Amino acid sequence: MISARLLRRIPQGYRPFLARGPFRRLLPALALSDLGDGMSVVVVAWLALQLAPPGAGGLLVGVAVACYVLPGAVGGPLLGRWLHGLPARRLIRADAWTRAVFLGCVPLAWALGVLGPALYVALLAGSSVLHAWGGGAKYALVAEVLPGGQRLAANALLGTSAWVAMIAGPMLAGALAGVVATPWLIGLDALSFAVLAVRAGGAGSTGSARGTGHAGASDQGGASDRGGASDRGDGDGGRAGEGLRVLRSRPELLGLLALTWLFNLFYGPVEVALPLFVGHELKADPGLLGLYWAAFGIGAVVGALGVGVLRRLPLWPVLFGIVAGHGLAMLPFGLHGPAALSVAGFALAGVVYGPYSALAFSLFQDLTPPAALTTVLALRASVLLTAAPLGAALGGAVTGALGPRPVLAGTGVAMIAVAGGAALLRARRAGPAQGPKSVTRSPSQPSSASQSPSPAGTVRE
Template identity: 65%
Template sequence: MSAVAVAWLALQIAPPGASGPLIGAAVAAYILPGAAGALLLGRRLRRLPAQRLIQANAWTRAAFLGCIPFAWAIGVLHPALYIALLAGSSLLHGWGSSAKYALVAQLLPGDQRLAANALLSTSAWVSTIVGPALAGILTVATVPAWIIGLDALSFVWLAVQAGRLADSDEEAPVTPPAEVRLLDGLTVLRARRELLGLLTLTWLFNLAYGPIEVALPLFASDTLHAGADVLGLYWAAFGVGAVVGALLIGAVRKLPLWPVLLCIVAGHGLAMLPFGLHAPAAFSLVGFALGGLIYGPYSALSLNLFQDITPAALLTTVLALRAAVLLTAAPIGAALGGPLTEALGARRTLSGTGVAMIMVAACAATMWLRREPAAPDPRPHAAEPDSVPAS
């Protein structure tokens, strides 16, 4: 629901003529501070088990997001306060996200991790179907601030459920408590060029994606002259496509990893091009759903490579470092999306993101073709068809 509510509330409280920049700032604030938290809070947080990190992130999200409807109710929710509360809520996002996948690596053997990653991705995309559509309906009856309050309650529920996990590993931290863990994580990335290359590709992909979260609300409101319900419909269509794509992971994983990832980036870019056509909204809606379908397997495939190659003692640190790097990409893109949308319009900005993705894929493909002969695929079970359930 926050995919709609955060942007739509920024649209409502923005000063005249500043809607695009404020939406970009809100989207960035909801994500970007997680990168700073992943780097600056590492000495304390990397000592905690994955379960505790998930809880800490959930309680932080709940506390700050819960202040937004309260501030709206008493009439003090100005843009600066709104940005500050969103920023505070995302401070531990990098650690919470990395802990989720570190927990998968702890609890499951290697041949089941890709299936678990796909399950996590699928559950997230299912919520992307229901949440934005529900938010679009609720904005007719209430203000987006109360929807963000529901978002806060969902994090309370996550914290409670994480606390019910078996605590057998609480006496042993996920990674050894050492002040040099961050440097060790950097060493792993430098030593394994495939991880560094994948991180770079994903960062550029997310950077090109960033303006979408700013331009799409303005496309719905200014270009289509519609409300939040139409914005929710677009995100729901993307979620439907992503769920189907994530469920196809069993077939996609049998193909060579890098060509698949590059095709996903390029294919997502092609799916964004219908936004540039002066055609009925159905064309861009179908294109956005196709973009979700293409993108669906990307997260599970890339995270599985990190889980397989990274030493177990450094996994949480490397994933937190990965999150810190990636969390800067989409917010920077969103921050750029504000002025781009003001200058080019929502339609050209959305189609321009597709062009940027295609260019990223083309450049990465050129570098991949010029690479030195690759080592054997490090994924120990990449060729075993039975390691992912047939669903």
């Protein structure tokens, strides 16, 4: 139990659901699983490098990163007939056990001497099949057990957990990699999900603050990634059709979805090229790789907290500026300078990226009818889940041909080109009354909670 003295020190918006209830009891296990996924940012790619045949490191890293996430995009719609309508806690438990079993087989296969590239990729793919549903179920649980006035603060807490894991996980993995074999670090990720599965199974009835909810496909997270949505409609096909109709009727939302998809696509190669850059170009160990990701995560937290400064600025120019600024921050990777230069650039990329989630999510909130919001967000999740893994898979092949340094800098050039092209297209098509001109989020609302960061190929907002 949280003591009364400690509870009084917690901001008012967080006190009700931290004082009691199934959400509070499950939160530590959710945070632990976030930490496990944060470690996977380093260890999934690093183990792929160790298992790859000579000359195939970039390709295997790309495939491994993609398989750690991409099956979730397929499992979301394909498994909807069976998973649609299940309570959120059961979906969390099912995903956690799936994650724990498949990832737990990695160190077991390594110990038995049978772990090769094909088996490793297959186990990663199996671990991710239900992960979109599990990620979405976290946010559906919030809707099930908390009244409307408490949900934003709960979402903020989930988002904060993922950001902290993005910082601490890679650093922890980098530190442990010097003393523990990489497959056992995958086992720690599996153990974190086993704890979540047990805790979700013993959390008791979740109840419902507003009837019975069920989870939809998620695009996290994480981060980033990056938020879940629950679908409370009557039929899978009808609800998906409704989401498509809403998007088609609102060009602003389609434009934002396209911009975000391209942003994530050109981010994908970073997760492949960065481990190769550290291991081959810099001849360094996983500790430096963890430092890169921790620097990005710290920068993203700073940027997310600073979103209030952007609240009154024109929304679309800010979004274009974030994409272009992220690209500019990647250009130091193309310079043959000390590692500190590219670490600083990656941290700056995090600062620039930090506000994007809250700003983009606010546009969906403003332009989507409330009754269709969860359906549209679930559809958006399925679309965005494909971007970064596809970019990672393509990035693996390109990195193998060109090397990691040109690929990392090239992603920056591509982001700048996307931002410039999108700005020109909008300038040609924009009318005098198209959508919100600025962010109108209240200063009292948490701004960093709408999406989570993107460890190990997870979707970014």
